[in-house]
Amino acid sequence: MVEALCSEVDVRQNRSEACSKSMAPPLLRIDGLSKSFLLHRVNRRVQGCRDISLSLESGQFVGITGRSGSGKSTILRCIWRTNLPERGRILYDSARFGMLDLAQATQRQMLYLRTYELGYVSQFLNALPRQTAYDIVLKSALETHGCAARSRAERETERMLRHFDLDENLWELYPRTFSGGEKLRLNIAAAMIKHPRLLLLDEPTASLDNASKLKVRALIEQLKAEGTTMLGIFHDLEFMEGLCDHEFNMQEGMMA
Amino acid sequence: MLDDQRFGADEAPCLSVRHLSKRFGTACPQCAEPGASLNRNVCPRCGTVHAVRDVSLEVFPGEIVGIVGESGSGKSTFMKCLFFDEEATEGEVRALPYDGGAANLLELSSQQRRAVRNTVFGMVYQNPYLGLRMDFSSLSNIAEQMIASGSRSVGAMRARGEQLLERVNIPLSRAAEPPRNFSGGMQQRVQIAKALSNNPPILLLDEVTTGLDLSVQAAVLDLIQQIRRDFNVSMLVVSHDLGVIRMLADRTLVMLDGRVIESGLTDQILEDPQHAYTQQLVYSLL
Numbered sequence: 001m002v003e004a005l006c007s008e009v010d011v012r013q014n015r016s017e018a019c020s021k022s023m024a025p026p027l028l029r030i031d032g033l034s035k036s037f038l039l040h041r042v043n044r045r046v047q048g049c050r051d052i053s054l055s056l057e058s059g060q061f062v063g064i065t066g067r068s069g070s071g072k073s074t075i076l077r078c079i080w081r082t083n084l085p086e087r088g089r090i091l092y093d094s095a096r097f098g099m100l101d102l103a104q105a106t107q108r109q110m111l112y113l114r115t116y117e118l119g120y121v122s123q124f125l126n127a128l129p130r131q132t133a134y135d136i137v138l139k140s141a142l143e144t145h146g147c148a149a150r151s152r153a154e155r156e157t158e159r160m161l162r163h164f165d166l167d168e169n170l171w172e173l174y175p176r177t178f179s180g181g182e183k184l185r186l187n188i189a190a191a192m193i194k195h196p197r198l199l200l201l202d203e204p205t206a207s208l209d210n211a212s213k214l215k216v217r218a219l220i221e222q223l224k225a226e227g228t229t230m231l232g233i234f235h236d237l238e239f240m241e242g243l244c245d246h247e248f249n250m251q252e253g254m255m256a
Numbered sequence: 257m258l259d260d261q262r263f264g265a266d267e268a269p270c271l272s273v274r275h276l277s278k279r280f281g282t283a284c285p286q287c288a289e290p291g292a293s294l295n296r297n298v299c300p301r302c303g304t305v306h307a308v309r310d311v312s313l314e315v316f317p318g319e320i321v322g323i324v325g326e327s328g329s330g331k332s333t334f335m336k337c338l339f340f341d342e343e344a345t346e347g348e349v350r351a352l353p354y355d356g357g358a359a360n361l362l363e364l365s366s367q368q369r370r371a372v373r374n375t376v377f378g379m380v381y382q383n384p385y386l387g388l389r390m391d392f393s394s395l396s397n398i399a400e401q402m403i404a405s406g407s408r409s410v411g412a413m414r415a416r417g418e419q420l421l422e423r424v425n426i427p428l429s430r431a432a433e434p435p436r437n438f439s440g441g442m443q444q445r446v447q448i449a450k451a452l453s454n455n456p457p458i459l460l461l462d463e464v465t466t467g468l469d470l471s472v473q474a475a476v477l478d479l480i481q482q483i484r485r486d487f488n489v490s491m492l493v494v495s496h497d498l499g500v501i502r503m504l505a506d507r508t509l510v511m512l513d514g515r516v517i518e519s520g521l522t523d524q525i526l527e528d529p530q531h532a533y534t535q536q537l538v539y540s541l542l
Contacts, residue, residue, distance in 0.1 A: 037528065041535065081524055082527045083527065084520070108316060110521060128503070
């Protein structure tokens with residue numbers, strides 16, 4: 001009898017846990033985000049994105065498509081705070097700070113999130129010309145793990161470079177001479193070594209040939225299988241097919 | 257845990273500056289008002305120069321904060337006020353490593369200020385002649401700084417000096433030479449070694465790469481980044497060069513005519529500058 005009661009309680013608890021899981025707040029919810037740029041030189045305001053709302057559950061891959069100039073990148077840059085959001089909220093469920101509006105977060109909070117929780121990958125490699133491929137990834141690992149864990153960071157770096165299929169002959173070279181696909185894989189390796197909870201992909205395939213695109217697609221599939229939450233921008237629809245859980249199309253700064 | 261140290265929810269700044277101002281001149285009743293209209297930073301009535309106007313900032317442990325602005329914007333004067341090379345007219349400066357941040361450093365006696373200069377701050381000037389004794393050997397320059405903070409063991413000072421010179425890539429065979437014989441880049445590296453000699457928690461870097469050629473500039477900047485990574489030192493970096501700021505600073509303040517007109521994450525300042533002057537500055541980037 002007691003056992004039966006206990007098991008019934010267990011079932012109820014499981015149910016309520018399952019229930020609360022499905023009710024869990026999304027990892028990211030954007031609410032009425034608008035951003036425009038005031039250019040003082042010509043005294044004109046240029047619209048970036050207007051009244052954007054979307055949400056992203058943990059483990060999901062959401063894609064945004066649209067022509068260039070439609071304001072896709074502005075959304076990602078507002079999340080990453082390279083652009084200062086103008087209106088609206090960007091609610092992010094941080095492991096450290098709890099629910100946080102990234103549009104209002106302090107600069108220090110943003111620095112923390114960039115180091116430990118968010119990742120940003122664009123088609124451009126943002127690194128000093130005198131850094132080797134290996135050092136770029138290692139630096140990123142050291143930022144997260146701290147210098148005390150250098151040997152661990154070095155192990156992780158090698159694992160990542162292999163994982164992302166970067167030939168060992170390239171490790172000690174400067175990426176300036178790399179192909180677009182190689183640069184991109186290096187970019188993703190540097191972002192992924194931090195194991196971000198939310199990865200922002202800003203047209204990572206923009207300048208790649210088809211073979212490289214397929215490689216990147218395989219990488220993204222792999223990240224998705226590992227449970228990485230991703231918000232990505234792509235302007236070629238084919239690339240997105242079958243990959244995204246949700247897809248948004250943008251036109252002239254707004255969700256179409 | 258590392259992240260708790262670096263980004264505690266209630267983290268305390270390592271250096272906190274509130275409402276710091278520096279005036280050259282006696283200031284008439286009109287221009288002493290906070291919102292007084294000036295001709296750039298000069299009072300049109302009494303001619304007082306308001307070099308630094310009501311600047312507030314915080315630097316957190318292990319963080320590099322950049323100050324950028326054109327010549328005459330007051331950024332170096334601000335730095336000199338922090339290091340007591342100039343007497344600030346008003347404001348508060350508190351440093352966590354000194355008295356737990358309780359004391360306003362601007363109100364200290366000259367003896368206490370000397371202690372702050374020797375143990376809390378390390379300063380690297382644009383002009384190595386200000387930071388080094390050009391006729392002393394490089395090792396003696398470092399020893400001098402250590403003696404000032406109470407060190408007396410010759411062996412310990414020599415060992416520390418050699419360690420630091422090695423760290424900044426000065427060959428030990430030249431450690432006994434005076435910096436006068438060195439190139440600009442080497443002099444700057446000796447200055448950095450000297451500034452580091454007492455393990456100061458806060459480094460003040462004033463236009464450290466101005467006047468150096470590109471490859472030497474890169475070597476000095478790389479060194480600064482390594483130092484931050486290895487010793488978790490906080491730094492305040494003043495430069496008119498956005499490239500230097502972009503490479504080093506986590507957060508950046510933009511100064512114009514003695515005031516801070518804009519502040520933000522460095523890449524936000526560069527990608528999405530708000531103020532007309534900052535936009536002009538960013539467009540001027542080579």
